[in-house]
Amino acid sequence: MTQDILFDASRLLSRTDRSAPTGVDRVCLAYAEWLVEHPDYRMVPVRSRHDQLAAVDPRWFRDCMVDLRSRWTGSPSDRALNADERRLFAALEAEQPTTSVIGDAPDPHQPKAKNKTRVWKQYFRSRRVAAPPPAQLYFNVGHTSLNTPEILTSLGAQGIDRVVMLHDLIPITHPEFCRPGDGAKHRRRVLTALHHASRIVVNSRYTAHELMAFAERERLAAPPIDVAHLGLEPIFLKGEPSAKRRPYFVHVGTIEARKNLAFLLTIWRRLQEKMGDQAPRLVLIGRYGWENEAVLDHLQRSPNLQGLVHQVENLPDTALADLMSGAQAVLAPSSVEGFDLPAVEACALGVPLIASDIPAHRELVPQATLIDPLDGLGWLAALEAATRRRPDAPPYCAPTWKSHFQSIEDHLLPPLAAVPAPG
Known part of the structure; x- marks a missing residue:
């Protein structure tokens, strides 16, 4: 029954x-x-x-599910990369840093537009x-x-x-x-x-x-x-990068205060000062959230980070897994997490993970390189070493x-x- x-x-x-x-x-x-x-x-x-x-x-909702799955986790043919995403991939393959690819930051003084054409609202009103x-x-x-x-x-x-x-x-x-x-x-x-x-x-x-x-x-x-x-989605259980790129690192997640990204960008400026032309690139993958003014100041105004640090959002899973697979390491410097799905995805892909030493990471990804989220010198040393030689990713049994x-x-x-x- x-x-x-x-x-x-x-x-x-x-x-x-x-x-x-x-x-x-x-x-x-x-x-x-x-x-x-x-x-x-x-x-x-x-x-x-x-x-x-x-x-x-139920029939209408199932159609919505199919559409969401296609857009979020579909094959490369389901959504072609847009112009900014193509520029990002090209910038990571270039020998010398080019202009940073940075998405449009939200204007805090601009009221949030209401999209009156959203399908679900039309459906519910009708x-x-x-x-x-x-x-x-x-x-x-x-x-x-x-x-x-x-x-x-x-x-x-x-x-x-x-x-x-x-x-x-x-x-x-x-x-x-x-x-x-x-x-x-x-x-x-x-x-x-x-x-x-x-x-x-x-x-x-x-x-x-x-x-x-x-x-x-x-x-x-x-x-x-x-x-x-x-x-995890199956696409994160295995992966190989589609192109050879200059050394780069990836962070995945909403750009918000608890992700500790202002700290990470301060480290990146110091990396550029120490390593010069050998400094690695960084890709922040995620939409802008809240309490991110310090991050925006780094991205928009720091001359040392121009061409080194990029930011994109709304990547399809195929492109996201590709970028993660080719990185020197995925970075997770968060101050606090409940689970941290991108950190687990990185380990499942066999990508080195450098993460903050917090309870959620000790539980979920204990084999990763764990560093106190306030240890600037520790993060600097780990990133410089991982740039010069990609770390080995320890074996990992991913949750399913x-x-x-x-x-x-x-x-x-x-x-x-x-x-x-x-x-």
Whole structure:
């Protein structure tokens, strides 16, 4: 007998116009695809609206999933590189540094434009809001629909188990790295999950530790907490660079304060002063986030970094894996992480990783070169040595979505035998 499972698709539906995913976006799509393909469970997509869940047409949502997968992880023919991306690849192959390839920085004084043509908004405006059907379980893996408790309490009143994934507690534990107000907003989400979720899934033991510490400070009894490391897209499980390039390093992730990129760019200026024409290049792959003024000052105004440091965003996975595979090392100097998917992807690709010595990295990538995120001389020495000779990447057993979902299925999904017969 097929069992219905509600899947909160709110986050994925808000990403239908994006050409590249965040780490949380990848998790949402992986869960949706797993539930769609499962032989014993039927995914019922729902979305949040005015603190209520509304059903989404499953056929239409499946088309959205196919489109997202094609754009985010498709073959090179699915999206050709744009002009800036071609300039970047050419700059990395050039013998001498050329002009830096830098994306347009956001203007903090310019109000954010609202795209009224987004498909999902048109679709939702055009259809009557329908309540979701009865189900045994509700999955929320995107931090959405948790700002108020109404949705989870309503599901609980219907006897539906509520499984929520929390990716980190960084806005609560490190609010100085986040946008003003994000700490209070995320605190409400975590409290909602602690009070009203049947179970909570986290991506690392470190996130579990932070969650339990938060619950203890709030004097709350947490529901069962399950740790399940995230899986990787197949394209990151193997890779070879498509071209020979001058020595360069790669950082992957949103350009925001906790990524410690202002520190990294200060190191890069010193590398240029020490190594001159032999200085390596650096590619920052990710969109601009918040609290990034210091990074922008380096990128736009430092003469030492012109032609050495580049920034691009929204790369398709094929180009991203190619750039990572050819790097001297992938860099992850973050001050704090809950999981750090790019660091795990680098190790899975067999690329050397130089990362900050923080709990998440010690748990997930202990074989990497780990350096204190404030140790400037240590980072300088490691980068100079890796420029002159690419380090060997130690063997690494990468986490997979298969093992992740096997753990979820074993511990969280109700057995089919427990489902009452029709009528």
